[in-house]
Amino acid sequence: MGVAECLSRIHARDGAVRAWAYVDRSATGGEGPLAGVVLGVKDVIDVAGMPTTHGSPIYADNIAAQDAAAVALLRAAGAAVLGKTVTAEFATYHPGPTVNPRKVGHTPGGSSSGSAAAVADGQADIALGTQTAGSMIRPGSFCGTLAFKPTIGRYPVAGVLDTAPSLDTLGLFARNLDVLVAADAVLGGTADCPAPRAPLRIGLCRMPTWDQASAEMQDALIDFAAQLHEGGCVLSEVTLPEPFARLQDAQMLIHRTEAAQVLGAIRHEHPGDVSEEFRAMIDAGTATDPADYAAARAVQDECKRLLPAVFAASDLLLAPGAPGAAPEGIGATGDPLFQRIWTAVGAPCLGFPAAWRSDGLPLGLQVIGLPGTDRQLLADAQTIIAHAALKEA
Amino acid sequence: MGVAECLSRIHARDGAVRAWAYVDRSATGGEGPLAGVVLGVKDVIDVAGMPTTHGSPIYADNIAAQDAAAVALLRAAGAAVLGKTVTAEFATYHPGPTVNPRKVGHTPGGSSSGSAAAVADGQADIALGTQTAGSMIRPGSFCGTLAFKPTIGRYPVAGVLDTAPSLDTLGLFARNLDVLVAADAVLGGTADCPAPRAPLRIGLCRMPTWDQASAEMQDALIDFAAQLHEGGCVLSEVTLPEPFARLQDAQMLIHRTEAAQVLGAIRHEHPGDVSEEFRAMIDAGTATDPADYAAARAVQDECKRLLPAVFAASDLLLAPGAPGAAPEGIGATGDPLFQRIWTAVGAPCLGFPAAWRSDGLPLGLQVIGLPGTDRQLLADAQTIIAHAALKEA
Numbered sequence: 001m002g003v004a005e006c007l008s009r010i011h012a013r014d015g016a017v018r019a020w021a022y023v024d025r026s027a028t029g030g031e032g033p034l035a036g037v038v039l040g041v042k043d044v045i046d047v048a049g050m051p052t053t054h055g056s057p058i059y060a061d062n063i064a065a066q067d068a069a070a071v072a073l074l075r076a077a078g079a080a081v082l083g084k085t086v087t088a089e090f091a092t093y094h095p096g097p098t099v100n101p102r103k104v105g106h107t108p109g110g111s112s113s114g115s116a117a118a119v120a121d122g123q124a125d126i127a128l129g130t131q132t133a134g135s136m137i138r139p140g141s142f143c144g145t146l147a148f149k150p151t152i153g154r155y156p157v158a159g160v161l162d163t164a165p166s167l168d169t170l171g172l173f174a175r176n177l178d179v180l181v182a183a184d185a186v187l188g189g190t191a192d193c194p195a196p197r198a199p200l201r202i203g204l205c206r207m208p209t210w211d212q213a214s215a216e217m218q219d220a221l222i223d224f225a226a227q228l229h230e231g232g233c234v235l236s237e238v239t240l241p242e243p244f245a246r247l248q249d250a251q252m253l254i255h256r257t258e259a260a261q262v263l264g265a266i267r268h269e270h271p272g273d274v275s276e277e278f279r280a281m282i283d284a285g286t287a288t289d290p291a292d293y294a295a296a297r298a299v300q301d302e303c304k305r306l307l308p309a310v311f312a313a314s315d316l317l318l319a320p321g322a323p324g325a326a327p328e329g330i331g332a333t334g335d336p337l338f339q340r341i342w343t344a345v346g347a348p349c350l351g352f353p354a355a356w357r358s359d360g361l362p363l364g365l366q367v368i369g370l371p372g373t374d375r376q377l378l379a380d381a382q383t384i385i386a387h388a389a390l391k392e393a
Numbered sequence: 394m395g396v397a398e399c400l401s402r403i404h405a406r407d408g409a410v411r412a413w414a415y416v417d418r419s420a421t422g423g424e425g426p427l428a429g430v431v432l433g434v435k436d437v438i439d440v441a442g443m444p445t446t447h448g449s450p451i452y453a454d455n456i457a458a459q460d461a462a463a464v465a466l467l468r469a470a471g472a473a474v475l476g477k478t479v480t481a482e483f484a485t486y487h488p489g490p491t492v493n494p495r496k497v498g499h500t501p502g503g504s505s506s507g508s509a510a511a512v513a514d515g516q517a518d519i520a521l522g523t524q525t526a527g528s529m530i531r532p533g534s535f536c537g538t539l540a541f542k543p544t545i546g547r548y549p550v551a552g553v554l555d556t557a558p559s560l561d562t563l564g565l566f567a568r569n570l571d572v573l574v575a576a577d578a579v580l581g582g583t584a585d586c587p588a589p590r591a592p593l594r595i596g597l598c599r600m601p602t603w604d605q606a607s608a609e610m611q612d613a614l615i616d617f618a619a620q621l622h623e624g625g626c627v628l629s630e631v632t633l634p635e636p637f638a639r640l641q642d643a644q645m646l647i648h649r650t651e652a653a654q655v656l657g658a659i660r661h662e663h664p665g666d667v668s669e670e671f672r673a674m675i676d677a678g679t680a681t682d683p684a685d686y687a688a689a690r691a692v693q694d695e696c697k698r699l700l701p702a703v704f705a706a707s708d709l710l711l712a713p714g715a716p717g718a719a720p721e722g723i724g725a726t727g728d729p730l731f732q733r734i735w736t737a738v739g740a741p742c743l744g745f746p747a748a749w750r751s752d753g754l755p756l757g758l759q760v761i762g763l764p765g766t767d768r769q770l771l772a773d774a775q776t777i778i779a780h781a782a783l784k785e786a
Contacts, residue, residue, distance in 0.1 A: 093724045097669045105645070105677070212717060215611060216604040252498070276490045277724040284498070324605060324716075331486045331670040332725025 001125055003027050003080050006038045009123045016104055017121055018097040019114040022050050023083035032078030033182050039074055040118045040127035043084040044091045044161035045170075047071050054161055055087040055096050055111075058270045068159025070128060070170055070187055077186040082124055085114030088333055090263055091130055091163050094275035095333050102144055102360045106326040109139030110333030112173070119173040120145040122392065126183050127173045131343055132164050133255055134322075134336025136171045140351035141321030141364025142334060144391060146174045148184065148378075151371045152346030155187040164258035166297075167251070167343055175392070177385050181378050194379045202228055203238035203314030205368070208245045209337045214324030220363040221320055224354040227387045228318070238314055243302045244341055250296035251340040257293050260285030304345050304371075311370050316380060321351045321364035338366075348374045350381050352388045362389070394518055396420050396473050399431045402516045409497055410514055411490040412507040415443050416476035425471030426575050432467055433511045433520035436477040437484045437554035438563075440464050447554055448480040448489050448504075451663045461552025463521060463563060463580055470579040475517055478507030481726055483656055484523055484556050487668035488726050495537055495753045499719040502532030503726030505566070512566040513538040515785065519576050520566045524736055525557050526648055527715075527729025529564045533744035534714030534757025535727060537784060539567045541577065541771070544764045545739030548580040557651035559690075560644070560736055568785070570778050574771050587772045595621055596631030596707030598761070601638045602730045607717030613756040614713055617747040620780045621711070631707055636695045637734055643689035644733040650686050653678030697738050697764075704763050709773060714744045714757035731759075741767045743774055745781045755782070 007025060014020060021043045029035060046052050046064035048071075053059045067075060075081055086096040088111035098113040100106040101121035108117040112129030116139030119127050129136045131149045140147025148171050155170040162168060172187070174180035185191035204225050210218070229235045260282050267274050267282040274282075311317070320338045327334055342349050348369045353362035367384055369377035400418060407413060414436045422428060439445050439457035441464075446452045460468060468474055479489040481504035491506040493499040494514035501510040505522030509532030512520050522529045524542045533540025541564050548563040555561060565580070567573035578584035597618050603611070622628045653675050660667050660675040667675075704710070713731045720727055735742050741762045746755035760777055762770035 093722050095669075095724065097673070099673070211609040211612075212607050214605050214607055214716070218608060219604070275724070276488075277722065280490075280492070280723060323607070327725075327728045328730065329486050329670065329725055329728070330673060331488065331668070332720075332722055335720045335722070337721065 001038055001122070002036060003029065003038055003082060006082055006123055009121070013121055013123065017099055017101045017117055019085055019118040019121065019123060021053060021084040021086050021114065024050065024081065027080045027082045029080030030078045032076065034074060034186060035078035037079045037125045037179060038082050039079040040082055040085040040115055040124035041071055042112050042115045042127065042129045043087045044130060045071060045128055046159040047081055047084060050084055055089040056273065058266065058273050069156035071159070073186050074183065085118050085127055087111050088113060089275055089278055091132060091135060091161060092259065092281060093277045093333065095330060099330050100142060100326050102362060106328050106361065107142060107330050107333050109142035109326060111135040112139050113333065115173050116140050116143040116145060116147065119175055125174065125179055129171055129173055130160060131169045131171060131339065132167045133251065133343060134339030137339045137349050137351040137366050138322050138334055138336055140173060141362070142326035144353040144362030144364065146177065146180055147351035148172050148180055149349045150184065150188060150374045151348045154374055162262045164255045165262065166258060167255060169343060177381055184374065184378060188374060190375055192375050194376050196379045196383050197315050199232050199234050200380055200383050201234045201313065201315045203236055203317045205238045205240065205317040205319045207319050207338060208240065208248065212323055212337060213320050217320050217324045217363055220355045221318065221365060224365055224387065225318060231387055233383065236313055238310065238317055240310060241306050243299055243306065246299050247303050247341045247344055248337065250299040251344040253288060253292060253296040254300065256281050256285035257288040300344050307345060307347065307370060316377065317368040319366055319368060321366045325357055325361040325363055342368050346371050348377050350377060352385060353390060355389055356391065394431055395429060396422065396431055396475060399475055399516055402514070406514055406516065410492055410494045410510050412478055412511040412514065412516060414446060414477040414479050414507065417443065417474065420473045420475045422473030423471045425469065427467060427579060428471035430472045430518045430572060431475050432472040433475055433478040433508055433517035434464055435505050435508045435520065435522045436480045437523060438464060438521055439552040440474055440477060443477055448482040449666065451659065451666050462549035464552070466579050467576065478511050478520055480504050481506060482668055482671055484525060484528060484554060485652065485674060486670045486726065488723060492723050493535060493719045495755065496719070499721055499754065500535060500723050500726050502535035502719060504528040505532050506726065508566050509533055509536040509538060509540065512568055518567065518572055522564050522566055523553060524562045524564060524732065525560045526644065526736060527732030530732045530742050530744040530759050531715050531727055531729055533566060535719035537746040537755030537757065539570065539573055540744035541565050541573055542742045543577065543581060543767045544741045547767055555655045557648045558655065559651060560648060562736060570774055577767065577771060581767060583768055585768050587769050589772045589776050590708050592625050592627050593773055593776050594627045594706060594708045596629055596710045598631045598633065598710040598712045600712050600731060601633065601641065605716055605730060606713050610713050610717045610756055613748045614711065614758060617758055617780065618711060624780055626776065629706055631703065631710055633703060634699050636692055636699065639692050640696050640734045640737055641730065643692040644737040646681060646685060646689040647693065649674050649678030650681040693737050700738060700740065700763060709770065710761040712759055712761060714759045718750055718754040718756055735761050739764050741770050743770060745778060746783060748782055749784065
């Protein structure tokens with residue numbers, strides 16, 4: 001697409017979808033591998049000359065002096081920087097006005113709400129997002145678009161809001177896998193294109209939270225695995241070792257504790273301008289016993305060490321992308337209970353729509369790779385995507 | 394319990410649970426059938442001399458001149474009116490600060506958030522709530538207490554906020570069935586105590602939204618039905634006739650359309666003091682095509698006419714009380730997709746905890762009766778409750 005087509009789409013749809021915090025109607029792209037690609041930037045990431053509000057009224061007038069490193073790289077590669085996309089407050093839980101473009105009474109997920117909605121709805125080709133708990137894969141699942149959370153640290157985070165430094169991960173939404181692969185090369189600095197592994201060995205991973213998935217999500221996962229099997233993939237079941245059952249709670253404790261450290265000052269200096277959810281999270285994080293934090297980090301480290309064994313017989317794991325389809329209402333962004341553990345171990349995850357309900361909402365899954373294998377995962381994704389239910393806006 | 398015990402419990406727990414919008418520390422009870430019973434009142438219902446804020450800063454200073462009819466009846470029967478409980482904004486979706494007393498990082502549900510949490514946590518014996526979509530049965534399910542939404546119109550609604558008059562229903566939370574039966578007699582005006590039906594015929598009703606329930610909720614329903622069967626109840630499966638598949642969407646349209654009629658002025662006079670969720674709901678309701686509203690009411694009427702056939706072979710229906718356990722986070726109150734249809738047909742529903750997860754959260758179910766059979770339902774509830782997993786605070 002081009003800037004004109006995206007602006008036209010925004011004109012037609014923004015009143016309903018409300019994905020954007022700021023739009024530069026004079027945006028233009030340049031030459032390079034991303035020429036013609038239109039970019040949206042989550043509003044916790046700096047774009048020179050545009051406000052970075054972090055989804056908070058406290059930062060309404062916070063104009064960025066320079067591009068974040070990732071924005072500068074994408075711009076230099078030719079992408080047109082169209083504007084800033086709505087984020088939940090400080091990339092945590094309190095949502096902005098964005099609705100799900102597939103069904104407007106439902107949440108788009110969050111915290112990367114506007115990035116997921118804008119890309120799914122054809123208002124941008126790609127968008128930057130961040131994930132600390134489940135802020136990319138969940139909105140991708142709810143909105144029905146590709147969401148790629150690479151290995152932690154793969155994309156540079158200078159100019160991106162810190163919310164929990166041992167978990168914060170920068171990533172990309174896209175509708176088209178080739179465009180995603182090109183943008184990943186720009187941001188990741190490694191442009192190799194390995195051949196897809198064949199036969200691809202898929203580990204069906206129900207995760208410790210399986211019983212909290214909706215029946216239709218469980219069915220979507222089982223059905224999709226069957227399609228991969230028919231398509232020539234080798235399927236097996238992968239049960240995560242015991243420490244992973246403790247990783248969900250450990251991630252939550254690490255998240256709130258580190259958030260209290262880096263965002264606590266905002267909560268205390270502006271108590272009337274933060275949401276109840278944010279206040280409660282920060283206060284809980286402030287109260288963490290240091291011994292509990294150390295224990296949670298030990299669980300995280302133990303799970304990271306166990307990853308090679310988890311992937312011993314599988315090239316990729318296949319898991320739900322969310323507990324179900326996007327919940328009704330825009331007051332909250334849904335539950336990250338199918339993403340926290342993968343964020344905590346820093347593993348690359350690619351979310352994609354696997355099936356669609358009759359009401360227009362998608363059911364999204366994710367594949368997970370070993371940390372550091374991002375380019376191989378994106379190559380293997382061709383095999384996955386051949387069976388996925390990608391749908392244009 | 395008495396007022397002193399409740400105040401002591403509030404002192405110990407209110408910092409965490411935050412169920413109350415206002416507490417009268419000098420509250421006293423009187424003589425009568427509810428002597429010794431301590432009452433909380435959802436903050437969309439007037440209590441003389443206390444603020445009725447409707448969960449909105451717009452009404453922070455709105456002191457009620459007189460008791461709502463239901464409060465006056467309960468007070469006259471001896472109940473001590475301890476205070477006002479937190480409601481979601483205008484009894485719709487934007488939550489207040491209340492957390493789930495069984496697991497504080499999780500929502501208590503809503504909009505009757507504080508009433509459910511206070512009763513579940515032993516801070517009151519009974520509490521008044523309202524249900525227009527799923528505002529009583531869902532928080533009862535999430536908090537693990539009895540929630541009774543009687544036949545629409547059974548309890549008097551003078552002094553209660555109108556939000557969608559063809560759906561608004563006043564009801565009660567309680568921990569103890571005998572206390573609930575006594576309070577229902579006071580409010581409903583019929584104090585008959587029919588014998589429990591035996592053998593009780595239970596219709597297991599998966600509802601059109603069954604696939605959106607979590608696997609653990611589905612298991613809880615099946616397991617509880619098996620317990621009732623072993624206990625001598627006659628079990629059968631009840632499939633709702635086709636119009637019920639359209640009732641969920643019809644209820645949503647009726648809800649937002651009537652809300653726009655009765656609450657639209659507030660949204661337009663105070664645009665900066667209402668939530669995004671409220672604004673979006675009112676704007677969507679304002680845009681309803683009158684023909685669509687008429688069609689939705691026709692679906693509602695058709696389903697009401699079909700109810701005797703639905704109950705032909707069942708005394709009560711048994712259904713999930715919510716899609717699953719209380720979701721993480723307090724930014725939203727969960728999805729009412731297992732309550733809307735029963736509210737729309739005005740049928741009495743009793744919610745109760747059927748099982749408990751290892752993390753302390755309950756899985757709640759509901760039984761549904763024919764409209765007008767409230768006293769019989771409460772009598773039959775003795776049979777149900779004998780198998781339920783009631784748990785003290």
